[in-house]
Structure formats: structure tokens, C-alpha cells
Amino acid sequence: MATAPTQQSLPLFYNDLVPLSSQEHADFRARRTDRAPFLVGQHAVPLTVEEFPLAQRHMPIVFSAGDNPVPLALMGLNEGVNVFVDDEGKVREPHLYMPAYVRRYPFMLARLRPDSEELSLCFDPSSETIGAFEDGEKLFEDGQPTETTKSVLTFNEQFEQAGQRSGQFMRELKELGVLMDGEVSIQPEGAAQPFTYRGFQMVDENKLKDLRGDQLRKIAQNGMLPLIHAHLFSLSLMRDIFARQVAIGKAPQPTMQQPAG
Template sequence: MASAPQANLPLFYKDLTPLNSRDHANWRSKSVDKAPWIAQQHAIPLTTDEFAQAQRHFPIVFSSGDNPVPLALLGLHEGVNVFFKDDGEALEDAYVPAYARRYPFLLAKLDAKNDNMSLCFDPSSDLIGDFKEGRELFKESEPTEHTQEVLQFCQRFEEAGRRTQNFVEELKKADLLMDGEVAIQRGDDSDKPFIYRGFQMINQDKLREVRGDLLRTWNQSGMLPLIFAHLFSLDRMRVIFAKQVEQGKGPAAEAAKSDAKKKN
């Protein structure tokens, strides 16, 4: 259900090009009211800086595999997103993860021999180009205030990413992550629940056994609130499930249609 993004290119990105004043002197970026790159995505990476806001809207889980990352679930099945229409129009005023808001920009290493990172963008996106309208990226070969703001946003995202990685490493060190499973009853006369797997979550039994000195350390570092934000957010699974049925998306909706045909 929740797999990590592809290793070769990050989720959403089809290609990457360094932004520079020579090739993009007259380019501009534009704002849009639709985000089609999000519409078919059911899971989006999330940083720990966002847990407090995100847990009000989405279940927060961890991807499967040896290198898990936190994910905001916008749907319970591949290709299902209950917060956006197919054309990318938002269905409600929900929190949008920073990972999605930074698109089409991101910081990337251009040289594997050093750690310097450059501001890059996805050239396949129609959000940036040689437009007549939009916000200028360069003026007299210098980055505009808008470009500086984009760079700062991407830098803050990278910093939050490092904090998130440290958080996950602490969870792994304490052996708190386990394979997740959630059973949701359909709410009709069927006695067979839908079972969701393919993600990781914190093992509450092991959490209760964590010794006091470690708990104090986690409390002082701010790690405990993050753990509880994740655990509390899991109740949103049922909300997402209900939205899928209401919108006619996912296996639950197909099962409901099948049952209705049988009754008729």
C-alpha cells in the first residue's frame, strides 16, 4: 500500500535541470489552482516538521523496506487520492505536504565528489518556462526575490529531511517499527472487513516497554510528540476509507457497487 519513492528520480519528477541565469534569464514561474502531479498519488513523503499539521488530515505511516520514510496517505490504494480530483483540483482545504509544494523545484547534488547542492527544476513541468506572465526568476542575471524564496524553502525542506531521517533512525535503533495492518469494517451487512497492509507503523506494545531514561530523552528532544502524532493519525484510515467509498474510488467502492447490483 505504501511504497517508498523511486531511487533514480524523486516522486513527481520526470527530469532535472539546474536553474541558471544563462539558459533561463527570461524564464518565469507561474502559480496554478490545480496540481495534476498530485492527483494520482496516494502517498506523499512527509517531514517530522509537518506531523502536527498533517495528522489532522491524513494517516501518517512509514514506507515498507529497510529505509522507511514517513508518508501522508491521501488514499488507501495505489492511484487513489480522495483530496484531489483527477485534474488536480483540490476537493477540500486540506494540508498539502511541503514535498508537493516545492515542485517543480528541488536541491540536488550535481557532482558526486562534493556535497554542494544546486537549485534544480523539472523541465517537463508547465509551471516554469519562457512565459510572458508570471514571476521573474532572474533580473539582470541575478536571482530575483522570488527565486531566493524558492531556494530558502528548498533549503528548509532539506534541513527538515535530515531531522526526519534522525527520527526514523531512532525508531529503528529502538526496534519500534513493525509491519502495519488495519482492518476496516465496510459498515454494511458484510461481516468481512477490508484489510490494509504494506506499510510500517510504531509497535505500541514495544513503546510501552521503553525504559524511563530513554523516554525522558525523547520527551526533551521532541520525539515523543511525533510518535503520538503518528499513532493518533492512524484513526484517519477510516475517514479515508469512507471518502473512497463516497467518491466511488478503490476496491471498497467496487465491492459496494457489486453488492448493489446483486440486491437489484
């Protein structure tokens, strides 16, 4: 999930990427916040497979459409709706599992040059949590990274490794041929027609059952099977997310068929 810091390829949430420098950012600090304004209106967030067991308790896990799908945690079913944060980006519930992709912001590892494999710790300078503040945790001390910066770097390195494992998981899912175009219909009480959500992929349970014995043994032994089951179990939360949208006054229009992914 590493990305070259160019305007053409900025990943979700990021408005810009600047390499963190002990010279240019010697007096910078990182401060904590209970708000994530960049999450407002974001209905789908990338997820690593290692997060499936925890995330599946809170939100549906689907796979993006297209030839190179990635796992997504759905925080809303409709474009522009995130049921887990309010309009200021404050999380609505205290024990929500927040995907690592969200928690790493505003930092990320990125290639400074497209032709290089070397990754550097970068940050989004538009974030209000990093700057030359009077308060917050120092990022450098006497020209050296502080423990805060070292922890940030370690977390981002672990995230990149998890992203690589997630990519391998998706490649193996495609090789097994068990992915299908997803479709979920929700019929609210009193509605004349159901709301139909498409635009994502999911595992086809029938194809999963039809796998050969050697294929099933392989995915049971390499840990894929419980992750697949976590994905399938999480899909029941689609209706919960829809109910949350209704509760906060962000239900879709009855005539609209909405993409979930």
C-alpha cells in the first residue's frame, strides 16, 4: 500500500505528502485529537486481512470491484455517509475498532521516486495534528528521532507488511475463483421497494463449498479459511449499517440503487 508522493497518486485521506525531515521539521510535534475530520463522508476504508477478526464485529468487510480487489471496511453503505463519526469527525462510540489505515494518518511510508523501492516516512502537511506547536509530542530531539517518531515508523512498517500479506490473500482468492459480484437488498419496513447495493465483490459460499479437498486443506492450513469466514459473517452487518443511516437521518432516496464498495 506504499504510494509515491505525487499529486496524481495520492491515497485516500491524503491531500499532500512531505518527507519527514530532522532538519526541516526539527521543531515539529504531533498532538492527539479525538476527531478525524478526514473520515467524514468516507464510507469505505482499506483493511488488512489481519484486521478481519476484529473488524468483522463492527462493520461489513467486502472487496473492491475490478481486477485488483482490495479488502474494504464499510463505514456506510452510501457515498458520502460514515455512520461511525459525526459531522466533525468525532467517533460516535467509544469501543469501535478503527482500521489501521485510519490510525496511521497523517503518516505513511512512501517512495520519494517512482523508480526507487526505498520507502521514507512522510506526512500530510494539511493535517492539524502535526506542526510547530507548543503542545504535543516532539518528533525530533537534538536532530534525532524521538521515541514517538520511532513508534510511528514501526507502526507504518508493520502496516506495509500487513498490506503485502493482504495482497497475497487477494491473489490466492482470485486463483481459487471464489469471488463474485456482490449484491445486497434491504427492505425497510414501509418501503415500497428494497434498496439494492452493488459495486463490490464477495466470496461465493457455493463456490467455496465446491472447492476440491486439497484446496480446502490448503486454505485451512495457511489461515485463509477463518479470514474468509470472518468476511462472510460480517456481511450480516449491512442491515445494521443501513439502520444507523436511517437513525442519523442519512437514509438513501427510495429511487436510488446505491454502490456499497
